[in-house]
Amino acid sequence: MDGQPDNTNTAEERASAKTILVHLDLKGAPPKVSYLAEVFPLFSSLGATGLLIEYEDTFPYYKELLPLRAAHAYSPQEIREILRLAQLNHLEVIPLVQTFGHMEFVLKNKEFTHLREVPMYPNSLNPHREESHQLIHAMIRQVMELHLGLHWLHIGSDEVYYLGEGEESKKYLSESGQTVEDLFMCHLKKVAAHVVSTYPGVKLIAWDDMLRGASAQKLTDSGVTQLVEPMIWDYTSNLEVDNRVALIEKYSQSGFQKIWLASAFKGATGASQQLTHIGHHLENHKRWLQVIQKIPQNTLQGVALTGWQRYDHFSVLCELLPVGIPSLAVCLQTLKNGAYTEQVATAVQDVLGMATLDTENYSSEASGSFPGSDVLILITQILFFLKNPTQEFLERNRFVMGWFSAFHRKRKMIHPIMVQQIEPEAVSLLSNWTLLLRDLQAALLKIFPDVTVDEWMEEHLMPYYLQLQQLVQDLNTALENQT
Structure with a gap:
């Protein structure tokens, strides 16, 4: 068996051995620090080992980036306290900074509208402007200043809508003969190379959806495989297991050393959803466990359980964090134990102080003693x-x-x-x-x-x-x- 991956571990052993992140989407309904102090111990006790924190406009940007900062943003002191609380509860923090798509909170401001890929739409950054890269560098620098000793940084890069439709992109694609995929990977490589050279030792994560259509050879040739670790996201209850296994195999063949997976515990079943359907998210995690069973153990770096609070910067609020905690508990324990059993269900109910836990319906008899x-x-x-x-x-x-x-x-x-x-x-x-x-x-x-x-x-x-x-x-x- 020398040189062959060890696939003999149980699903429980393989899931529990990996980094398990709880995603905090703070671009909507950012919890007070006092509430985070209550839920961080809960996250840890349920099996989380880290936090993927997407600050967006709640980060205390300053100087030239002050327009990005919402009135209700956390202060630098509050960020430090969040990090202290995370460390106290053995939760590794990975900040997420958008660097290409989902840049609405930046590009909606008059100071930065000229950096839009398409002038009418504030979602995607124009990758051809040097000022665009200076903007990204400044955003990352300010985040890194408050997050000393990071092991990972997530640089976003999902759903870069309308890429290639800006006038500068159209000209570039026409003259170079390259594709939109090439354009995306070129920008991703520039951002990643800057971070890696500026902050040695920090590993980068990026959402994978803009990479999925590229061949293994094109990914290898792009150079991004040596700079980032892709995070494959799929929040559906009918996730196609073999399809995702094949995608992971392609990524491994192209040169990516490690792969991340991203599920969802809330915020993925409707933009205006108010109650979380636990069964949908439980099924999503069961499918991801099947994927984990079918891939080499040393391929998987970790899993992020996303909890979207808005679909994008301009959409309404969906399920609030306290509403999604029972779903989070079920999903964390399912990942940790490799399955959802009666014993797992009983353990979750005990931790949450819930007499019953209905995973199939929106419970009309909700109760509990957990924070919120x-x-x-x-x-x-x-x-x-x-x-x-x-x-x-x-x-x-x-x-x-x-x-x-x-x-x-x-x-x-x-x-x-x-x-x-x-x-x-x-x-x-x-x-x-x-x-x-x-x-x-x-x-x-x-x-x-x-x-x-x-x-x-x-x-x-x-x-x-x-x-x-x-x-x-x-x-x-x-x-x-x-x-």
Whole structure:
């Protein structure tokens, strides 16, 4: 067996031996440091060995990069405290800095709009401008200043939409005879070479999707295989195992020494998703475990469990971190143990303080004692027991639709007897909304900044509450108008 990979290890041994990262997507709903202090020990106890932190506009950029910094960004002191807490809980931190695609938080600012690949779209960077590279170097430098002693840095590079469609790219491709793939790899190599030469000893990770279509030979010839470790992401529940195994084999043949995998524990089933479907993410991890079983053990560097908070910089917030923690716990324990068994399920329930754990449905009886469990309980109660009944009442109640339509409300008309049919349910629903919204707001403010709480509630809950409130006001006004 000399020279042959050892494939005799069990799935449990092989999964648990690798780096397992929890992804914190901070471009939406960045948790307060006090909440991170509560959940980091939980992450570690469940099997995580590190954090993949995507700061985006919550990083405390300064000087020429100050426009990138959101008003609610962490301070340098808070970043240091996050790193201290991570170290205390044996979690290695890997920052993620976007360097090509998903640059909206940079390119939306007037100071940098001239660096867009396509002038109309702020998502992708123009790779031909020297100023673009200076911008990336500055971003990486400022992040590295606060993250001393790093072993890895993730340089993003996924979903570089519209690459090759800018005028400079069109000219370059036409004159050079190269492809968009070549253009992508050229930029990736420049960024990687700069980091490797500037920060010796730091290994680089990049998302792999822009590399998937390239042949093994083209990847080898590009030079990127000696500079970065690709992170293959697939968040689907029906992940094609053999397809991913073949992709890993191609990457290995092209010269990549190590491969990362990326699953998802939340934020991958709908841009406006509010509750996490654990079963979807559990199945995703089961498929990835099948992939791990089929590849040489020494190929896999680690797994990142992504938890997207926005699909991109401009999209709405999806499931908040506390809502996704039961899913994270299930997925971490499944990876650590190599399978999801009754024993694993019981262990997860014990750690989270949950009497039951429904992986197949959006639980309507959520409970728990984990940090932020009150947020999950309240959101579940509102969505199951308030939102749907309110929508049913406003849009399908026969008395509202038949005797107090928009036409009637505009003219302040109502038969007094119909008030007795409509008002009790309307007032009861409004009272319940008022109480639960108050409790939820208080719970959210313990975890997130004001701007996040305002956004989430305005987007997901306030439309129903305000419609109901307006209906009650219109009822009273119409009734007064009849007397």
